Amino acid sequence: MVARGAGASAREPELLQVMSVKYSKGRYFRDAADLARRALNAKPDDANLHFLEIKAYQDAGDSAAAFEIARRAVERFPQSARANFEYGFHLQKQGNIAEALSYLKKSMDLDPAYEEPYFFYGDLLVSEGLSEEAIPYLRNAIRDRNDYVPARVTLSRALMNLEKWQEAIEELQQTIALDTKHPQPHLLLSQIYFRLGDEARARDEKQI
Secondary structure, eight states: OOOOSTTHHHHHHHHHHHHHHHHHHTTOHHHHHHHHHHHHHHOTTOHHHHHHHHHHHHHTTOHHHHHHHHHHHHHHOTTOHHHHHHHHHHHHHTTOHHHHHHHHHHHHHHOTTOHHHHHHHHHHHHHTTOHHHHHHHHHHHHHHOTTOHHHHHHHHHHHHHTTOHHHHHHHHHHHHHHOTTOHHHHHHHHHHHHHTTOHHHHHHHHHO
16 A cells, blocks of 8 residues: 655656556556556556556456557657657558558658567558568668567568568568577578478477
8 A cells, every 4th residue: 555645646657667567567467457557547647657557467367458548548648769769650550551551651661770660560461462562661660679579579570571581581580599499480480491492301390
């Protein structure tokens, strides 16, 4: 319970934020979401509390609530790269690809060093069959965060779609060096080697 008295109301959002994070780490996701909502209600002009509440409701499995908070966040903070990214992310989850891409693009324009919009923009392009167009965005994500394994995996898939087998192999080998326990690079290598007629190496990678 938050202590009452002078200064208590000013500190309440901060305390609720800390409690929400702790509840989330303990996997009490619904309680974490409720605390995040209380923190935001107490301090609605804090962009970070919007993002905290979005994540809390995502973790709680309430995508509708997370979407609504993301919508409100981008309306309140239209020049925030993070707010535009969050709304774009939730739009694509709802299948609204064209609008999602526009918000992700704005996020990239607002903060060129923010890697996540580049990845999700590229990932959406790959899913739409636009692998060639996706590659620069995925490379930008990796440029800004070298150990971004999901971006490297998606880049490899894009290269595979274009039958750029050697480039894909090199990318996957670099990915494995960064995360030896991630299964996806080995699976994709297996598929490449099978396509190239090297069944022994394909079998070895699949076994790994």
